[in-house]
Amino acid sequence: MVIEGRSGIGYGAMVLSPGMYGEIDDRRGEAALRAALDAGAVMIDTADGYGPDGHNERLVGRALDGRDDVLVATKFGFRIPDGAEAHRFPVNYAFGELAVNCEPKFVRGYAEQSLRGLGVEAIDLYYPHFPDPQVPFEDTVGAVAELIEDGLVRRLGVSNVTAEQLRAAHAVHPVAAVQAQWSMWQAVDPELLAAAKELGTAVVAWSPLGGGFLTGTVEGLGEGDFRHQQERFSGDNLRTNNDRYAPVRAIAAELAVTPGQLALAWLLHQDAQVVPIPGSRTPAHIAENLAAAELALDAPTLARIDAALAAFAPVGEGALME
Incomplete structure (x- = not known):
């Protein structure tokens, strides 16, 4: 991704809030964020809906402690105000649906909450987390455009959208990044x-390590792990998927890199405008992930990887949305 000259790998902070990947304390979360900053993450990605009552944004704000050398992105829509209607839509996870409210009248309030939590004067990149099924997408985007005019937000992003929705948003205000x-x-x-290539919109790749699966280290899940909601991580499916992933792990071993590094490097080679945002809680793994930006893959290696992926065919639904 290139936003104001920034390119490389970012950091997804969702994993640092309780209820996402099992329990975690704030001391460990802040240490992970500082490791990402020190290792050169080009952006930190969070959301007002990660953790209870804006927990993740506050955690990011404490770790930043006034630093302005990294792009900070956040998303809105899940932290629905008291008395506001929850607009529900289906997803391919076990709980079956999510709910947002992205009515324009609430967008400024969302942003002001996020500014306080992050401890910044302006949000570098601001996304509606999902299109609201009951609100014209252009209306939500227009509310963010007003925040940009007022200096509370620097750039517009959109997340979990179709090509048509990206184009509609871009017609209202230039879209700096689309998260997918x-x-x-x-x-x-x-x-x-x-559409992103045509419009000059960067692509922020969420879950670039397949919820951790592509590290090649996930053999089971602990209690309270969000991935229990995903079919690909169920017992039999997880075992089958690990077996099918073996050829990719073998290529990583030949290159003397980790499977996770190979997965991130492969993604960076797919498009010049992509930035993966892997999340990890361990400083050593965070540094390892960010180092993947330096891994060059030649054409024959990429062809071998693509052949292995063509035979991978994971078992179980993997997409959040249809």
Whole structure:
């Protein structure tokens, strides 16, 4: 991704809030964030809906402690105000649905909450977390455009959208980045990618390590782990998927890199405008992930990886949305 000259790998902070990947304390979360900053993450990605009552944004704000050498992105829509209607829509996770409210009248309040939590004067990149099924997307985007005019937000992003929705948003205000699920085990929508290229919009790849699966180290899940909601991580499916991923792990071993580094490097080679945002809680793994930006893959290696991925065919639904 290139936003104001920034390119490389970012950091996804969602993993640092309780209820996402099992329990974690704030001391460990702040240490992880400082490790990401020190290792050169080009952006930190958070959201007002990660953890209770804006927990993740406050954690990011404490770790930043006034630093302005990294792009800070956050998303809104899940922290629905008291008395406001929850607008529900289906997803492919076990709980079946999510709810947002992205009515324009609430957007400024969302942003002001996030500014306080992050401890910044302006949000570098601001996204509606999901399009609201009951609100015209252009209206939500227009509310963010007003925040940009007022100096509370610097750039508009959109997240979990179709190519048509990206184009509609861009017609209201230039879209700096579109966030989409993309990894070795979940292809991005080719029409969305084509629209992003046409519009000059960067692609922020969420879950670029397939929820940790692509590290090659996930053999089971602990209690309270969000991934229990995903079919690909269920017992039999997880065992089958690990077996099918073996050829990719073998290529990583030949290159003397970790499977996670190979997955991130492969993603960076797919498009010049992509930035993966892997999340980890361990400083050594965070540094390892960010180092993948330096890994060059030649054409024959990429062809071998693509052949291995063509035979991978993970078992179980992997996409959040249809």
